Amino acid sequence: MTALAVETTGLSRRYGRRWALSDVSLGVAAGSVVMLAGRNGSGKSTLLRVLATALRPDHGNARVAGHDVRLERDLVRRKVALLGHHSFHYEALTARENLGVAASFLGRSNDESLLARVGLEARADDPVASFSAGMRKRLALARVLLQDAEVVLLDEPYGELDPPGFALLDRVISELRSRGATVIMATHLVERGRALCDRALMLEEGRLAWSGPAALMPAEAPGGSFVP
Amino acid sequence: MNPFVAALRKDLLLQWRTRSQLVAVFVFGASALLLFSFAIGPNAAALRQFAGGFLWLALLLASTLALADSFESEMAQHALEGLLLLPADPRALYYGKAVANLLQLSLLGAALVPVMVVLYDAGTARVPALLGIIVLGAAGLSAPGTLYAAMTAQLRARNTLLPLLLFPLVVPALLGAVKATSLLILGDPMGQLGAWTMLLVAFDAIYWSLCGLVFERVVED
């Protein structure tokens, strides 16, 4: 049996009176590329944030890259990279400087080739405040690549990107797969997900509604609710 | 790179990039000094006597703006969370920001001194000592101020809550700084400057250690 890069047991997280994640138990094999599907508000972002240790579980637990998210948070963080809804940037700094700040905390030197890789070399010295949403996404992607993580969590990465950006992301995911990283990607683009991913997980109202091979993922969650 | 150094560099770079905001805060402080002088009227002796107090009041009010600004950039795109997830040591992030704020407030205080000298006729020959008091007082504002700015930046009523929480807390530092500054301006016949300086040092020592310890609880989930 292959090692599990991610395993959760009864994972639950609430916001006030509402359970965003409700008793989610799943496993993701190391080196696989997994699609995380579900409607808006089904808990995809929350799940990714809990796995990245940005949020703590209220009940249950999770192990990511071999470490417990509650007890070994820093060890998990060293091996996980999150591309989230917030780009983690400093608006007043340039793209190059933002990457440099991240690099300084990672204990590495700045890898400027990453800016070229994501197509930002022309705007590397412009403040991020002047960037469009798509460019910010590219910079966030560069930051994720800089982290060189074992487990990469992508939260709706295709949003805001233009067609060249889509191609870039497809390439990045293939490269991550070929170097053995585990990728979990939350996305609404079902067809793309089926093409790129090995397996799929579907969340519905905070619960795991379906899991299986990506090619077989249903368009609707079992029970008849609509998934676009 | 040492995480504290990385944090300090980041914060100094951010301050440099947003230096026009600091100029605005300085203008705010200088206007406050002007307005305070109107409260006393053109009474040269009274102005001189209360100059120290008004300098520190102006700096205290200006500090709420500067401290709140220091976390604007961290919260806009969740940059602080991004650093914590790398992972970055929260204590290093705190001390980097607190030291950067200390430098900024010291600069602000030093810049307000000439304004005070002109408006209140309140100069001193002991300039190094005055600068020392400014740094110690700014340190007293910066340590709890950075902690509370991090907290209130995550809330809706941030502009009201930061002064509400900070002002009662920094009373000892304010008293120490005001007394010490007044003694430098008006003369210190009984040699009390040392005692007030010690109070400032004690306040700073306690709060620079305590706030660094609890910062993680304030910024992590």
Next chain:
Amino acid sequence: MGKGVWPFVMAGLGLALLAWGSTWGLAFAPRETYMGEVQRIMYVHVPTAWNAMLVLTFAFACALVSLLRGGWTWDARLEAAIEAGVVLSGLVCIQGSIWARPTWGVWWDWDPRLTTTAVLLFAFGGILALRQFVEDPVKRAVWSAVAVVIAYVDVPLVYFSVRWWNSLHQLQSTPETVSRAFHWPLRINAFGVLFLLVGLVELRARLAFLRREAESAPPPPGRMAEALGGAPPPYGGLSTGGER
């Protein structure tokens, strides 16, 4: 949290003691030589001041335990203690003013202890305001506990700084030394306020605890866990349809 009636008993006992001590002090204790009838306020002022400091120390303890242990119990007690502390500090300041006005002709005499109490009133009042503005109950608990620890550590610093600051001017004394004849009503009132305080704080804490529970949803039913009698469900890839 507990459900017994002992807080009501304590509060009732406290009120009774307070009635006894106050009547004795206000009506029957000997008149103080120098300050006259006004001095009688000490029978209420001193017990209030002692208990204000006591409840704020209790708040500090609750904050530490809440930070170390988590859970709603100690956060509820913290909320109750902060509120009681604010109320008592406010009372101390009002009583101090009532005493100062006929004695010194001014409403406020900058006495170090009174001034420290005023600073504490604002500090803890600010923390109550903080609690109002934090929506997430867990963050509210952690942040207000941190704020209480920070504010409490400040108390000796505030006291000494105000005392040094005030000593440069003529020190107007508050009646610290109370002669023997006055001790008993003072002690009775002190315990009266204490018992009343303990009862009310406990009741207020219970209310806060219930509110915390109402704010947070109960744990979700783990259906798979129920079905398998508590064993962890198998990992991904097995279910191909239907809610688990």
